Amino acid sequence: MPPGTGNGRAGGRGGFHRRPRPGGSGVDRAGFHRGLRRGPRDLHRLSSEIGGSGRVRPVPRAAGRCPRLRPWRKGMSEAHSVKNMKGILTDVTLCIGCERCVEACVRVNKLPDELPKPRLTVGDGLSGRRLTTILHVPGSKYTVRKQCMHCLEPACAAACLVGAFKKRPDGPVTYDGVKCIGCRYCMLACPFNVPRYEWDKRLPYVRKCKMNEECRVESGLPACVDACPTHATIFGGREELIREARRRIADNPEKYLDHIFGEHEFGGTSVMFLVPKDKG
Numbered sequence: 001m002p003p004g005t006g007n008g009r010a011g012g013r014g015g016f017h018r019r020p021r022p023g024g025s026g027v028d029r030a031g032f033h034r035g036l037r038r039g040p041r042d043l044h045r046l047s048s049e050i051g052g053s054g055r056v057r058p059v060p061r062a063a064g065r066c067p068r069l070r071p072w073r074k075g076m077s078e079a080h081s082v083k084n085m086k087g088i089l090t091d092v093t094l095c096i097g098c099e100r101c102v103e104a105c106v107r108v109n110k111l112p113d114e115l116p117k118p119r120l121t122v123g124d125g126l127s128g129r130r131l132t133t134i135l136h137v138p139g140s141k142y143t144v145r146k147q148c149m150h151c152l153e154p155a156c157a158a159a160c161l162v163g164a165f166k167k168r169p170d171g172p173v174t175y176d177g178v179k180c181i182g183c184r185y186c187m188l189a190c191p192f193n194v195p196r197y198e199w200d201k202r203l204p205y206v207r208k209c210k211m212n213e214e215c216r217v218e219s220g221l222p223a224c225v226d227a228c229p230t231h232a233t234i235f236g237g238r239e240e241l242i243r244e245a246r247r248r249i250a251d252n253p254e255k256y257l258d259h260i261f262g263e264h265e266f267g268g269t270s271v272m273f274l275v276p277k278d279k280g
Helices: 028-036 040-049 067-081 099-110 155-159 185-189 224-229 238-251
Strands: 086-091 133-136 145-146 166-167 173-175 234-238 258-263 273-276
Touching: 086 238, 099 133, 099 224, 133 238, 155 166, 224 234, 234 238, 238 258, 238 273
Parallel strands: 086 273
Antiparallel strands: 086 234, 133 145, 166 173, 258 273
C-alpha cells in the first residue's frame, strides 16, 4: 500500500497520523486535533513557551514546593496581618428587595442589560451577567442579597491551579482572567456556590463579585452599597462592621439572632449578615 493511504486508524500507516516531511506540504492532523482539545488559552500559552528548538521550556520549581500556590499563600499571610480589612455588612431586616444593588452592579461592571437564560443561573439568579442577586427567604417575608462572600481563607484560591484567585490584604478576593485556564475547580470548591462561568461565550471566563476599586463610585463606596435606599448594606472596616453588628444585636435582642453570619463560618468572610429572629 503506498505511503499516505490507508484507513487512518491509530497505529496504522494512514495519512491521518503521518507527520509531514521537512519541506513537504502534508498536515499533522493528529497534532492539530490535540491542539483543539487543549483550548485557545492553552495553545497561546504553549506557543509562548516553545523555544527555537521546538521543545517546551520547563517551568522552574522550588525545591519541594509548587510555585503556583505561592500567590495564594502570600496573599493569605498578608491578609491575616491586616486587622482592618474592608467588608460589607447586610442587615436582612432592612432589605426591601428593590434590586437597586443589582442594577448598580450591572451598570458599574458594564454587564448586559438582558437577563441571562434560566439554565445559566442555577436557580439563584447568579451568572456571568449578574454578579449579585436578591433572593426571597423561603417561608418568610424577608429578602436577602447573594454575592461573593470574599472569604478570609478562600477555597477558590486554594483550588486554583494557576493562582488566578487571590485574597487581597484589604479584603477582596480578586480574579485574574489572564491566568485562568478554565478548569472551573473554583466553582466546585466554593462553599457558597458563587463563581459562575460564561457558558454563552466563545472565550469564557469565571465571573463573580469584585468589591474592589473598579466597583467604587464617587462616594468611595461600592456601587451596590451606595445605591441601597434603606442602607441595608454598609461598607467599612471588617472589625468596625463586627462591632456595629454586635451593637445592633445588644440594642435589639428581640429583633436579631445573636449571631453574625460570616464572622467565623468557613474561616470568616468579608461579607457578613445580620439575621432576624422571627421568620416574618
